[in-house]
Amino acid sequence: MKINIIGAGLGGLLSAASLAIEGHEVEVFEKLPITGGRFTNIEYHGFSLSTGALHMIPHGSTGPLGNLLRKIGADVEIVPCKPMAMIRIPANGANDYKSGFKDISFNQYGSQFSMWNRLKLSILLITTRRWPPKNISFENWIRKYLNEDSAHKTANSFCGWALSLTNRDVPAEEAFEIFENLYRYGGTGIPMGGCKGVTDALVEIIRSNGGIIHKNTEVSRIIVKDNTARGVIANGKKHYSDIVISNIGHPFTRDLYESGTIDNAYEEKINNAKPSAGIKICLAADKPLIGHNGILLTPYCRRINGINEVTNTDPNLAPSGKHLVMAHQSVQQENIDKLEEEIEIGLQDLKEVFPNNKYEVILTQSYYDGWPVNRASSGSDIGNITPIDNLYVVGDGAKGEGGIEVEGVALGVMNTLDIIKQ
Ligand code: FAD
Structure with a gap:
């Protein structure tokens, strides 16, 4: 044919x-x-x-x-990402990264919840696989069943990184289909x-x-x-x-x-x-800013959803001795005509995420309409x-x-x- x-x-x-x-x-x-x-x-x-x-x-x-x-x-x-993802959590229960932070792995994530919520999480992990939720947004599902602000923020940062949407815009059914596929197929990789x-x-x-x-x-x-x-x-x-x-x-x-x-x-x-919109900020650094090849989710940023450092897998993606770090933030439809302000907030976020590191912003790119994220x-x-x-x-x-x-x-x-x- x-x-x-x-x-x-x-x-x-x-x-x-x-x-x-x-x-x-x-x-x-x-x-x-x-x-x-x-x-x-x-x-x-x-x-x-x-x-x-x-x-x-x-x-x-x-x-x-x-x-x-x-x-x-x-x-x-x-090349598989190991760890698949880390989550940056503020120190001392704060609501931002200004007074410090620690990175925890996806597997350890539940450990910061109350005993009751940890128990609920382990039951939900089993029951939602068998009976995926229907007709509810991912945000409302989390608020209904977990009632943990950090879980809501992390879900939002995951949806922003992976789909360039907020968890309000993602049907819970679709979110759980994505998690099911993570079980079925495994996690992220970087092509050489x-x-x-x-x-x-x-x-x-x-x-x-x-x-x-x-x-x-x-x-x-x-x-x-x-x-x-x-x-x-x-x-x-x-x-x-x-x-x-x-x-x-x-x-x-x-x-x-x-x-x-x-x-x-x-x-x-x-x-x-509806297409989804987003902004990517590319950074160059002499030393690793993340130090692994997985995703760093940043739920406590105002705009940045997550960051990766692909040169930990393929050093040829940057000049010798340099690192390429890319940060992604989703953009809501109502903010598409305020892209410069959105980029500025993203740049401020990065200063908080990397307070003591030297880096250079080499490019900011925005994606919408005919050249969207999705x-x-x-x-x-x-x-x-x-x-x-x-x-x-x-x-x-x-x-x-x-x-x-x-x-x-x-x-x-x-x-x-x-x-x-x-
Ligand atoms: P497109 O990339 O949309 O290509 C369509 C082509 O058609 C274009 O080359 C265009 O020039 C051409 N074209 C248009 N009109 C005509 C015409 N009339 N005649 C001839 N040619 C025409 N996905 C991931 O899996 N992992 C990621 O890490 C990831 N991160 C992303 C980050 C950002 C910031 C963005 C924007 C996207 C990201 N995505 C990611 C999504 C991924 O890039 C897209 O899903 C994928 O590239 C889309 O491919 P496509 O097949 O739809 O083709």
Whole structure:
């Protein structure tokens, strides 16, 4: 079959590589001069910063993405994070880090609760796996069952880091599906070479299996006849195909074709899927600021949700002897037009988190609208099917259930491949 793919982000490249090795004729159209979308590196004074992701794969080499990469023979090494995460807790029961702090591991986390709450936590850990909560936000669930301010703050910091949302915006059911996947697949990993290590390996598979990638080539139209996708128009030229896969999310895909009939249920789903926004602050340091390769969650910051230091895994992501530290903060929709103020609060937070350390802020990046953290925030994904036959959507606007970030992208791609094979 001939398959056209719009966008060379992770979802587009995963689809193209998987289909190319099965012998399909694959053509990818990418409007930018680079491949990888929000999952590749930006070289800056010897630091491998990124176009989006924090060089982390949520379930490491054993999750959906790691498994798919292995299945298609992508040459990527994913190093497990040990510890997966530490939580920075203020000293002396304070509400911020000004008078000191200590870092505790995820496993020790419950030890700071009252005896009664510790007991409740261990019962909840078992019962929620069997009977996941429904129709309640993660925030309300925690307030209802644990009533510990630090648990609420930590859940918020986890949701901010992992989903760029507050725990108010995450359905408890989705949060518990994510925890279930942590049990099922294991914890985070860092790909050697950062995000580019993954997407370049996919480009290599596509090319060596006869696939074509057109860079600097924007798709302006999806050709639709008799409610069926027949190809795309890119840089003014028609390219016919049996199937079109779009990697640009449902709303932007919807803008690229005329449809004779309006599918109201689909239009409503598109309108309800909200992208999540965030800010990333990249720091350079001569000495490690964190000292491990896992996530440092910072629940007592005003804005920063978490921080990582990927050079503890791959020193080549920074110039020799330097460390690359990346901090993430979620941005609420109502604050998108106040990004500079949000960045300033994030920078103040970092001064409290690293009070005695020297570092340089090398880049601040904000993500929203067409270049968001997530095209469909967790729990609001639309799936891979569109009202047009032979037109599918992959990527983080069409993630598989419970699939966090790029794991969800991989699940959505696998689902799409299964549909195409039927
Ligand atoms: P995208 O990256 O959205 O790529 C789509 C491509 O389509 C782009 O290259 C674009 O240029 C191209 N395109 C758009 N329109 C057209 C057109 N008309 N014609 C041709 N081409 C077009 N995930 C993790 O798993 N771990 C992390 O640590 C992590 N951290 C993150 C931190 C931040 C700050 C951000 C922003 C994201 C993070 N993510 C993380 C999420 C992850 O980066 C994304 O989920 C993933 O990269 C999305 O890939 P995608 O397949 O949706 O493609």
